[in-house]
Amino acid sequence: MRYYLAIDIGASSGRHMLCSLQNNQIYLEEIYRFENHVELKNGHYYWNIDYLFGEVVAGIKECVKHNKIPTTLGIDTWAVDYVLLDELGHRIDDVYAYRDNRVDSFIKPDKIEELYMKTGVQYQKFNTIYQLASDDELRKTRTLDFLMIPDYLNYLLTGKKVNEYTNMSTTQLLDIQTSKLSKELLDFCQTDVEIFQDIVMPGTSLGSLSKDMRKVIGADIEVIVPCTHDTGSAYMAAIEDKSIILSSGTWSLLGIETMQPIVTLESMNANFTNEGGYQQRYRFLKNIMGLWIIQEVSRNLDEKYSFAKLVELARQDQFAGIFDVNDERFLKPESMIFEIKQYFQERHETPPQTVGQIASCVYHSLAYGYKKAIEELEMITKQTYPVINIIGGGCQNQLLNEMIAEMTGKKVVAGPVEATALGNILAQLIQQKVVNDLCEGRALIKKSFEMKEYKGE
Known part of the structure; x- marks a missing residue:
């Protein structure tokens, strides 16, 4: 072996x-x-x-x-x-x-x-x-x-x-x-x-x-x-052809894979980036503050709640308010919960109060951030993408996946979970001539792991 x-x-x-x-x-x-x-x-x-x-x-x-x-x-x-x-x-x-x-x-x-x-x-x-x-x-x-x-x-x-x-x-x-x-x-x-x-x-x-x-x-x-x-490794493991790819972890990286960079005033103003990928492909994507926000919320709560429990509480005590997840104030605040509440108070809006409301607010805000980024992406590329392939650990969050599908109206394919490790390994397998190329490797990943689908409205 x-x-x-x-x-x-x-x-x-x-x-x-x-x-x-x-x-x-x-x-x-x-x-x-x-x-x-x-x-x-x-x-x-x-x-x-x-x-x-x-x-x-x-x-x-x-x-x-x-x-x-x-x-x-x-x-x-x-x-x-x-x-x-x-x-x-x-x-x-x-x-x-x-x-x-x-x-x-x-x-x-x-x-x-x-x-x-x-x-x-x-x-x-x-x-x-x-x-x-x-x-x-x-x-x-x-x-x-x-x-x-x-x-x-x-x-x-x-x-x-x-x-x-x-x-x-x-x-x-x-x-x-x-x-x-x-x-x-x-x-x-x-x-x-x-x-x-x-x-x-x-x-x-x-x-x-x-x-x-x-x-x-x-x-x-x-x-x-x-x-x-x-993220370069994670994108190698994306299995849906010509889809929007959302690498979901501490950061959310939402974009597409392309053979040519896209460098325009439109892409600059929308803050999209061109990162190098395998075989000099480009990942045209946007960095969005990701699950770091809920990780910090958990830390502020002395990690008394598992992430699964936070999702459960969010389902039970929903909060429709949305904050801008890309605001620099959420990059490394002393207290994430304080900053979230302060964000709403500064706008004379009622902030989330309970643990469930705070978690629900975070997930709603992330889903809205993705929706907005997708609209920008489709405007810049002048293309419509019917599928979002969510990869990485964040694709296990069923509530967030449901919110994304509902808010964007697109089909969500969740998986593979271990996208980064799989992309890392895929580069090794190709170098060792165990796998012929990236296309064959992606097909092998799709065959090896179960994916979940969520339908948009």
Whole structure:
């Protein structure tokens, strides 16, 4: 039996998903899971990258312990954040998290249109270009190496330094016409091309674990670079042809897959982005504040209610009011519940009161945010899409799926749940010539997992 390991690390948790092929179907097993969260230190938010790498190694060792040693492994994470290494390959500092506010004074409103037309990447205050502009260390020395989070984890495993394309495409540092680093953009953030590595495509093999890591793990495994941006991996696992794709997790990423970028004033004003995908496809999509909102509501309630219980309470105590889920006030508030209530009070509207009403309000607001984004998408592309394929963990929320179908009037196909891990693994299977191409891989996913459908009105 051959195994393939997807290590998928999100903003709130990570897991090791082990894949095997049996009877021409994909079987997944969650072999290890760990928590992830930002840490507040000296007034700034950071990722505990040493902890994360320790958990990466622990999960791989768990495979070895159960005698399920993967032939290959791949790592995907969230986008935009990065690590800087000195000339000895050591990290120079803690790793800032994208929810940190250090970038605020470096935003140039008069440059937003110029940057969009050059990169095709939507304005977001935490884009890498603004983070680099605000990075004091970068100004002090040029003898640094820039690695994005999954690049750094791969470096620790193999000793190889590369920058993977799909994640680099989110930085707002690549020229949309060439898919290469732009000197003009690097000048904007006061750095130069010397700190970056070769940009490699998903499906690239980095070879074996380093000698030291082979000793630590007790096995040798080939490391494959998948779409290291988790949304890039998730979109690989979308199974509905020519549909709107909604990758639903901590963030909601709603869009389509296209072979050509769409860079217009319309797309800029609607804040749609063009992210690089597998085989240089583009994900033309909009970032929408996703289940992060209900995760924070749960945290504010001391996690007394499971997410399933919150859905149950929302059904029982509905609230029709809607707030703008993309308002920056919901990016990292001290209290999500307070901000939601305050939003309504500022508009002289009655805010949700009970736990059920707050949860219902969040789900209604998310569904409305998706509806609005779909209307913008169809206007920009001048096409109508009858199906929404919701993928990722959020597709298990039946109440939200029902609301989306009802509010948009479209058919909703929910699944696969483990889209990110499946896309990660699919890149490995294609590289290993177990699967011929993306089309065959998607058909295999559709055959292997049950999908649920919801009919719009």
